[in-house]
Amino acid sequence: MTASAPSTALLTDHYELTMVEAALRSGAASRECVFEVFARRLPEGRRYGVVAGTGRLLDAIESFRFSDQEIDHLRRTTVVDDTTLEFLASYRFQGDIWGYAEGECYFPYSPVLVVESDFAHGVILETLVLSILNHDSAVASAASRMTSAAGDRPCIEMGSRRTHEEAAVAAARAAYIAGFATTSNLEAGRRYGVPTAGTAAHAFTLLHDDEREAFAAQVEALGKGTTLLVDTYDVASAVRTAVEIAGPQLGAVRLDSGDLLSQAREVRALLNDLGNQDTRIVVTSDLDEYAIAGLAAGPVDLYGVGTSLVTGSGAPTAGMVYKLVARTDDSGTMVSVAKKSKDKQSVGGRKYALRRLNAKGCAEAEVIGLGETPADDGDDRPLLVPLVRDGEVVGRESCTIEAARARHEASRAELPAAAHRLQRGEPAVPTLFEDNLP
């Protein structure tokens, strides 16, 4: 992150700053604290979740600085008092952050991020941490089900137009981590190196006097390997025209409406009749993981997914929360804390987390215990990796987009077979709390 990256400090709830003000006044601001990010449950019926956004979060934390512009705004709008403004002006996160490596699967109560610092330095990151992890994890969790349902067939992310323009860039990144092959989003290509792809819309066909002219124009510009959209008027007639123009080298045809399964079969038969065995069939049109699975038996080569991907396929936010689980008392002793609110209890204490694996390397449980990771953990895989130490980012390599993509593939492969069922059910492995937890 360069020094000129825009400040992320005001992407924050008002009450984080008023809490800092009140804690500075009471003196409790300097108590050492442990904050934990976790989800009490997965979206209904889901078997696992996917942690995503960690790499973006590390950049965002480095840019979490209150420059003169931010301080002036807060002073003018009297959000907090002068003492607090002074604290904010010199704010720089100086604690430690641990977390599940990006791309890792998670389950209910998995401590996906652990922030250790004094109260004032830690509480203030709550909104930004949750915005990034909740959004990106929701998209990655949905995306993983789609790529799982698609098997060896590539999935193309094309949902930018169905979500906020910046959320679209993050969604393309999260989808790639969860196994999507490409995105339509050019900024995701520039910012994160996600491969981009795309061909033409109905507008391009309608722009020309007829379909033949449009196809010829596209093939001339983009080559015979391009994908021609064949459902603007009549599909069979469009396929014949496409083959006449591009010949056997025609890359692909795209179907974007109607009954995709029966149309794909008809188009496959027609293409084969015309000698275009190598021309692929791309399907798009409100696909989700269920529609993808429903097309598994059809002659489909690529899936384009938009709306369902960027909206988390029914679960647009991951429901993660950021909770104080431990803090020092006046004597400096660390004390576990937890609220008792009805239906929203939390579990106090700094936790460790392990993925328990059987002899075949298959995940059997998410094990959560209090304190340090046990030294002798056998086949269990420790899940918390260092991300920030004394305010310095140390975990960036673990959450590059390629590392996260590889990790997700490995983490998902480790789950029991039930994880890959689309129908609603319980989490693929149980979350076990060790005896030392309250």
Add this chain to the structure above:
Amino acid sequence: MTASAPSTALLTDHYELTMVEAALRSGAASRECVFEVFARRLPEGRRYGVVAGTGRLLDAIESFRFSDQEIDHLRRTTVVDDTTLEFLASYRFQGDIWGYAEGECYFPYSPVLVVESDFAHGVILETLVLSILNHDSAVASAASRMTSAAGDRPCIEMGSRRTHEEAAVAAARAAYIAGFATTSNLEAGRRYGVPTAGTAAHAFTLLHDDEREAFAAQVEALGKGTTLLVDTYDVASAVRTAVEIAGPQLGAVRLDSGDLLSQAREVRALLNDLGNQDTRIVVTSDLDEYAIAGLAAGPVDLYGVGTSLVTGSGAPTAGMVYKLVARTDDSGTMVSVAKKSKDKQSVGGRKYALRRLNAKGCAEAEVIGLGETPADDGDDRPLLVPLVRDGEVVGRESCTIEAARARHEASRAELPAAAHRLQRGEPAVPTLFEDNLP
């Protein structure tokens, strides 16, 4: 918008640029075109939608420029050829844009935005236009139902942590347009002037040795008018402590868990017993429009809404599309065009739109016709206002956040009573196509 605003040009689907390349090659790029943004349907059961994002869109279009950085990226990744790069390097939208004024209600097939320019200049805006309008309109449409259900009681937007960090800022803006009183999001305060508010979380109580100490610290810092969160341990005991500390001037107490209706009644009775008739009750905890309506009979003074607001209460995207509806032919004559794809037909031609009002000023229909708005439109209210003319933004005043908020209130008030029912049903007024449409 200052010259230094970041470029929005790559917040765009790859295929918009390859279509420009192919159309430049075929010569069709210079055909004059009309693109229309509309939704084929409202989210299931909704009675009306709310147009939002127009003001943001005008800024984004002004920043839609391909500087050296964008061109270099596109050249390096060979997205398009050199002729197209030259076109992009000098790109500046030079056409006209009309649209529903921000805050206006819309219905199926309402032409909420009309873009008139040559093909290349118009098609390229598709992704950005849809990202902004689909996201912001989805949030505003949900928000309007919430403020309608809340009646005179203020709604507080507090969903930043449940959505992408930049989407959160846009969501706060959209919610304010649809009648929310305040937001928790500080950046929405700075960027758009939305009033911000907030007090404390459970972490603040848990940080202190006991609830009394936490409440005292908060009241000392933020004054007796603050809102104390009373459900960390035992609600009744917390209310007593709060009143002991702040006295009759205590501003409000907040309930964030459990059965909010019965708890609000108990807390109201207790506050009154203690002499705190003026202390208000704020409720939060996964509220949506139905929960708000369910609390109407309870002694609740303010509603805080998070997740449901930023995720569009079940409809996180508005489903608007950007379609070519007319273009010139070789003779320069404007021709209506429409695709015939199964279940995705569109209606060709440049449209006008009117809200038909009866003698009492109540909306009776959304009237859509072909061509110019009829001169004698009686009580009908024309809906398309000029936003951009010859590339210059002319509609900014119509979509300031305050103008949009006032317009939404007026537009919603004009709808028939059925519009305000929360249960699923048909759109509040029918969409009528005039006879001149195909």
